[in-house]
Amino acid sequence: MNNTWIILGATSAIARAFIRAEAEKGASFILCGRDTDDMAATAADAQARGSTEARVFPIDVRAPETFAPVIEAAKNIVGTINCAVFVGSMPEQSEIDADPSLIDGVVTDSFTGPANLLTQLAPIMELREQGTIVGVGSVAGDRGRLGNYVYGAAKAGFATYLSGLRNRLGRSGVHVLTVKPGPVDTSMTWGMKMPAMTTPEAAVADILKGVEKKRNVIYTAKIWFPIMTVIKLIPEPVFKKLSF
Amino acid sequence: MQWKTDTYAGWGRALTATGELARPERSRNITAEGPAIGNRRSYGDAPLNSDGKATDMSRMNRIIGFEDGIVHVEAGVTLGELTRIYAKKGYMPTVMPGTGFATVGGAIGMDVHGKNHHHAGSFGQHVTEITLRTADGDKTITPADDTLWRATIGGLGQTGVILSAKLKLTPISGGQMQVTETRAANWEQHIERLDASTAPYCVGWIDATAKGDAMGRGIIEEAEVTSGDYEAPKGGKKVPLDAPSFALSKPIVKLFNTAYYNRVPAEGRTVNRSFEQFFFPLDKVQDWNKLYGKRGFHQFQCVVPTNQVDALKAMLNAIAESGLASPLAVLKRMGPGRGGMMSFPMEGYTLAVDFPARDAAKDLIKELITLTAAAEGRIYFAKDSMATPAAIAGMYPEQTDWADAVNAADPDLTFATDLTRRLNLRGAK
Ligand SMILES: Cc1cc2nc3c(=O)[nH]c(=O)nc-3n(C[C@H](O)[C@H](O)[C@H](O)COP(=O)(O)OP(=O)(O)OC[C@H]3O[C@@H](n4cnc5c(N)ncnc54)[C@H](O)[C@@H]3O)c2cc1C
Ligand SMILES: NC(=O)c1ccc[n+]([C@@H]2O[C@H](COP(=O)([O-])OP(=O)(O)OC[C@H]3O[C@@H](n4cnc5c(N)ncnc54)[C@H](OP(=O)(O)O)[C@@H]3O)[C@@H](O)[C@H]2O)c1
Numbered sequence: 015m016n017n018t019w020i021i022l023g024a025t026s027a028i029a030r031a032f033i034r035a036e037a038e039k040g041a042s043f044i045l046c047g048r049d050t051d052d053m054a055a056t057a058a059d060a061q062a063r064g065s066t067e068a069r070v071f072p073i074d075v076r077a078p079e080t081f082a083p084v085i086e087a088a089k090n091i092v093g094t095i096n097c098a099v100f101v102g103s104m105p106e107q108s109e110i111d112a113d114p115s116l117i118d119g120v121v122t123d124s125f126t127g128p129a130n131l132l133t134q135l136a137p138i139m140e141l142r143e144q145g146t147i148v149g150v151g152s153v154a155g156d157r158g159r160l161g162n163y164v165y166g167a168a169k170a171g172f173a174t175y176l177s178g179l180r181n182r183l184g185r186s187g188v189h190v191l192t193v194k195p196g197p198v199d200t201s202m203t204w205g206m207k208m209p210a211m212t213t214p215e216a217a218v219a220d221i222l223k224g225v226e227k228k229r230n231v232i233y234t235a236k237i238w239f240p241i242m243t244v245i246k247l248i249p250e251p252v253f254k255k256l257s258f
Numbered sequence: 259m260q261w262k263t264d265t266y267a268g269w270g271r272a273l274t275a276t277g278e279l280a281r282p283e284r285s286r287n288i289t290a291e292g293p294a295i296g297n298r299r300s301y302g303d304a305p306l307n308s309d310g311k312a313t314d315m316s317r318m319n320r321i322i323g324f325e326d327g328i329v330h331v332e333a334g335v336t337l338g339e340l341t342r343i344y345a346k347k348g349y350m351p352t353v354m355p356g357t358g359f360a361t362v363g364g365a366i367g368m369d370v371h372g373k374n375h376h377h378a379g380s381f382g383q384h385v386t387e388i389t390l391r392t393a394d395g396d397k398t399i400t401p402a403d404d405t406l407w408r409a410t411i412g413g414l415g416q417t418g419v420i421l422s423a424k425l426k427l428t429p430i431s432g433g434q435m436q437v438t439e440t441r442a443a444n445w446e447q448h449i450e451r452l453d454a455s456t457a458p459y460c461v462g463w464i465d466a467t468a469k470g471d472a473m474g475r476g477i478i479e480e481a482e483v484t485s486g487d488y489e490a491p492k493g494g495k496k497v498p499l500d501a502p503s504f505a506l507s508k509p510i511v512k513l514f515n516t517a518y519y520n521r522v523p524a525e526g527r528t529v530n531r532s533f534e535q536f537f538f539p540l541d542k543v544q545d546w547n548k549l550y551g552k553r554g555f556h557q558f559q560c561v562v563p564t565n566q567v568d569a570l571k572a573m574l575n576a577i578a579e580s581g582l583a584s585p586l587a588v589l590k591r592m593g594p595g596r597g598g599m600m601s602f603p604m605e606g607y608t609l610a611v612d613f614p615a616r617d618a619a620k621d622l623i624k625e626l627i628t629l630t631a632a633a634e635g636r637i638y639f640a641k642d643s644m645a646t647p648a649a650i651a652g653m654y655p656e657q658t659d660w661a662d663a664v665n666a667a668d669p670d671l672t673f674a675t676d677l678t679r680r681l682n683l684r685g686a687k
Contacts, residue, residue, distance in 0.1 A: 027283050027317065052284040055332070059320035062329075063343060201283045201317075205262030 016066065016093030018042040020084065020135070022075070022128055023100030025052045027200035028150065031214040032098060035222060037065035044087055046073045047101075075101050075127025076119065085134050095139055098148040099128045104165045104202060117164050124168035129175045136183060143187040146225050149176040150193045153233065156242045160257050173231075180230060191224050192231045193217075196238035210237050261311060268300050269547050271554030272615040273643050275306035275676055281314040285332075285421060288313060290391050293673040294419040296364030297336065299357050301557045302643030303676035304368070304414060310674075313419060315363050327427050328386060333363030333420040338541065340427075341533055345488035349427035350533065353381040356588075358538040363420045368640040369412030369601040371592065371608075373459040373481070373537070379595025380603050382411030384426045390418035393672060409663035411598030414639060416664040416673045416684065433488025435459075435536040437481040440526035441519065445474025445571050449607070452591045458482050459536075461590050464574070465515040466583035466611050467508075473578050474571065476589070477522050481536055491534045491542075514585045550614050555584070556643055558623045559610035561592055561602065562635035569633035570607055573626055577611055582619045584612040599656035599663070600683075602638045610641065620644060639677060647682040657683065 019036055023029050024045035033043060037060040045053045050072050057068035071087065073080040088095055103123040110116045132147065139145045154162050155169030173192055180190035197208035198217050212235040220234035233239040248256070261278040282288045292311030305312070315334040323330035327349060329340065337351050338358020344350055355370040364370075369382040378384075388410060389398045397418070401407050410417045438457070442448035448462055457480035464476040540546055547555070562570050577583050587610065594605040613619035623644045630637055636653035637645055654660075661684045664673075671684065678684050 025284060030283075049284060049286070051286065055285070055320045055322050058322045062321035062324055201260065201281070201287075204260050204281055 016042060016091075018044065018091045018093060018095055020044045020046065020088060020095065020097040021100065022046050022073070022097070022131065023102070024056055024070075025049045026100040028195070028198055028214045028217055029098070029100040030056055031218040032100075032221065033060050033065075033068075034063055035218050037061070037063040037068075040064050040066055042066045042091075042093075043068040044071055044084060044091075045069065046071045046084055048072065048074055073131075075131070076122045078127070078130050081131050081134060084131065085138070088135055088138050094145050095135075095142060096146045096148075097132065097135055097139075098150075099132070100150050101128050102150065102152070102165075102169070104162060107160070107162050107164065110164050120164050121168045121171070124165065125172040125175065129172065132175075132179060136179065136188075139188045140183060140186040145188050147176075147179065147183070147188065147190045148193060148221060148225065149173075149190065150195065151176070153194050153196050153238050153242050156194065157245055157253070189225075189228050191221070191229060193221050193224065194231065194233045194238065194242070196233070196235055196241075198234075210235055210241070266298065266306065267554070268298050268302050268305055268643070270301035270556055270615070270643060271547055271550070271552075272556055273303045273306065273554075273676070275303070275308040275312075277307050277309055278311045279314055280311070281317055283317045285318070288315075288318070288391055288419060288421065290393050290419055290672065293415045293675050294333070294363055294367075295415075296334065296361035296367070297359045299355075299360050299364060300368065300640045301555075302639075302641060303680060304639055305364075306676040307674070308676050312675075315361060315419070318421070319361075322422065327429060328424050329427055330387075330422060330424045331362055332422050333366075334361050336361055337365060338534070338538060340425075341537070342490050344427055345430070345433050345533060348429055348431075350430050350483075352378055352384040352426060352428045354537045355381075356538065356540065358534065358541050362423055362425065363415075366411060366420055366423060367413065367415045368638075369597045369603075370640070371590075371603050373461045373479075373590065375595060375603060376460070376591045376593035377458055378428075379593065380412075380597050380601055382597025382601065383595055385411065385423050385597070386426060387424040389421045389423070391421050392418035392667065393670070396421065405659075405663050406667060408598045409600075409660055409667065412596070412601035413598055413660070413664065414600065414675065414678060414683070416678065417667045418673065430483045432483050432485035433533070434484050434486035435481045435531045435533060436484035436528060437479055437531050437536055438526065438528045439522045440478050440480075441475070441522055441524060442478055443475050444472060445574065448474045448476055448478065448589065449567060451478045452589065452607075455480050455591075461588060463518065464587040464589050464609075465519055466574070466577050466585075466587035467512050467515050467581070469578045474574055475519060476587075477519065479536075481531075484530065486530060489532060491532065508581055511583070511585050518585070550584075553615045555612055555614050556619060556623055557610060557612050557641040558626050558644075559608060559638040559641040560626065560630040560635050561604050561606050561608040561638070562630065562633040563604060563606040566633040566635060567607060569629060569635075570609055573629050574609065576622065576625065576629075580618070580622050582613050582616070582622060584614065587611045599660040600639070600654055602636065602640070604636065606635065608638075610638075624649070639681075642677075642681075645681060647685075650681055661685070 154166035295305040319334035
């Protein structure tokens with residue numbers, strides 16, 4: 015049966031690896047993001063690799079009025095509707111400290127923008143009583159830390175939203191998977207020295223295993239599960255003195 | 259575009275560069291501020307730009323169109339990936355080097371050759387269109403753009419960043435290779451069998467440690483595409499750390515070569531192999547270059563004209579007598595096909611041998627380069643890290659024309675690399 019993925023943030027390197035893996039299984043795509051030239055190349059690539067159909071929709075998650083065509087297209091999808099969210103932005107914390115108005119953008123990109131779209135998509139998916147939503151959060155959302163706590167706060171908000179959405183959609187057979195990546199080798203992290211870095215391809219293999227097994231929350235690379243378990247256990251009086 | 263300072267190397271790891279690297283993931287982020295590099299499968303300093311900028315194109319790897327057997331790809335697509343995707347659809351790249359990790363950009367930049375060179379010619383001869391990013395913007399060129407085209411094919415990245423290219427694929431009737439392996443007991447037999455072969459693909463593996471009567475012994479592989487389903491390879495093994503330097507010591511190399519030779523029964527045999535096993539046998543062990551330890555290694559590859567086969571025999575003799583060679587020695591027949599002014603191929607025989615990076619090996623390689631020049635042959639820039647401007651003088655007859663063309667296209671030497679500087683390829687002669 016036809017399987018369609020709506021991809022939010024289709025220009026991300028992790029999204030691209032995800033699209034390739036699903037294209038080889040014959041999936042269809044609705045690719046959403048701001049860089050339409052780049053998405054057109056990804057759509058062609060998906061089709062060369064076996065995708066049945068790949069369409070490009072320009073959206074800006076900071077402009078919810080751009081969502082309407084995507085929601086309309088979703089209603090007309092034949093077969094299973096799925097959605098994967100890769101949208102996010104991570105300016106340097108120091109830039110945000112200098113210009114607090116950046117906070118709204120970070121929160122919109124990583125949380126409220128995608129949440130708005132997912133909330134419009136939810137009833138359509140509920141009606142079909144099947145499908146999967148993959149939401150990419152971050153280990154940075156598990157605990158606020160010196161280096162990126164606004165981005166972390168947005169990702170924490172998104173994770174909590176996804177947890178509630180899972181609670182709601184689970185009742186009608188729609189599965190919600192929350193993905194918490196540690197560092198992934200993409201343009202977002204190019205030039206940064208980071209521990210236990212994984213590749214987009216390996217992260218996608220973990221995500222697809224999570225989809226298949228209907229996992230609720232996964233970490234990728236897997237080592238980040240024990241690491242974050244320990245970090246979350248550090249008492250606040252101690253944690254507040256740490257800087258990493 | 260984001261730049262980071264890093265130290266990086268070619269496949270041989272003996273030469274390194276420290277400079278700024280970008281790895282764009284979308285076209286609009288690619289700038290013409292330095293040479294482009296692929297997967298750095300060139301052994302020496304062709305993909306290096308010390309103290310300057312270089313653009314790693316490995317993430318620009320999408321297939322953007324396919325029509326009538328011609329595929330349009332971004333430059334960072336690897337030939338292994340194209341094989342994996344198109345073999346199932348009845349096509350494969352027309353020319354494939356010995357590693358599937360080579361990118362289309364790198365295959366154009368070196369005008370690479372495969373085991374079918376004597377029939378199919380070089381990689382660049384099957385390219386129909388190239389889009390370059392230069393300081394003056396983007397340019398799409400075809401073979402009709404005579405000078406710029408022939409300066410770009412085999413042009414070491416000097417005419418600009420290759421963004422995308424169109425390649426003519428070869429239709430195939432099956433998804434497997436039928437490989438006939440025969441032993442050659444010595445040099446004369448080896449050459450004889452290569453000459454006699456009519457197979458589309460043909461390569462000789464030489465035991466570079468065999469001396470005396472056995473000098474030049476090895477295995478000849480002749481192959482053609484055969485029926486059977488294409489099966490994509492599973493993930494390869496990895497060499498986790500730098501191997502200790504004894505990993506390739508003399509007795510081990512010798513043992514390896516004897517085992518390889520004896521693997522094939524005296525009367526020969528015919529077996530079916532996957533495309534990857536036949537075309538990219540070394541890719542099975544990822545990062546095998548680390549087997550040579552931290553100091554790395556050098557590959558020497560030359561081609562000599564057909565009538566200089568005795569000069570090649572003398573070179574192999576010097577290699578065997580030195581005891582410095584590693585198991586990987588390859589002898590191939592070459593046809594005249596070449597796509598650009600600085601393309602390596604010429605009609606004759608090509609020999610490629612690896613050496614651990616030791617002083618004695620470096621001296622031997624310098625001697626081999628001199629012997630190559632004397633034999634009116636040439637050395638391959640994809641492999642070289644030892645030559646000098648004087649040593650290669652005259653090897654590439656169109657070098658001056660090429661230098662004029664690339665200096666006109668890139669007057670500020672933005673795309674110069676450690677290789678072009680070391681060999682003064684763009685300088686006045
Ligand atoms: C195991 C092994 C086997 C091999 N067998 C063969 C063989 O059989 N035949 C053969 O011919 N070669 C062979 N090679 C060499 C290899 O095919 C070439 O070195 C090839 O150029 C490597 O491609 P790359 O993408 O890694 O390019 P790099 O090594 O990264 O770059 C090669 C050159 O191309 C330029 N370049 C790369 N990308 C671009 C771009 N997008 N735009 C402009 N310029 C660019 C670079 O500036 C550089 O000058 C072999 C190498 C290995 C490691
Ligand atoms: N890389 C890591 O180490 C890492 C770690 C943990 C979590 N993550 C998360 O993984 C996801 C993918 O990241 P990545 O590493 O692949 O980085 P990336 O390439 O920067 O991806 C970010 C994506 O978000 C999109 N986006 C940003 N703002 C947008 C907006 N206003 N409207 C529409 N799209 C917008 C970008 O699209 P445009 O083309 O329009 O810019 C891009 O596709 C992100 O959510 C990121 O937070 C990454």
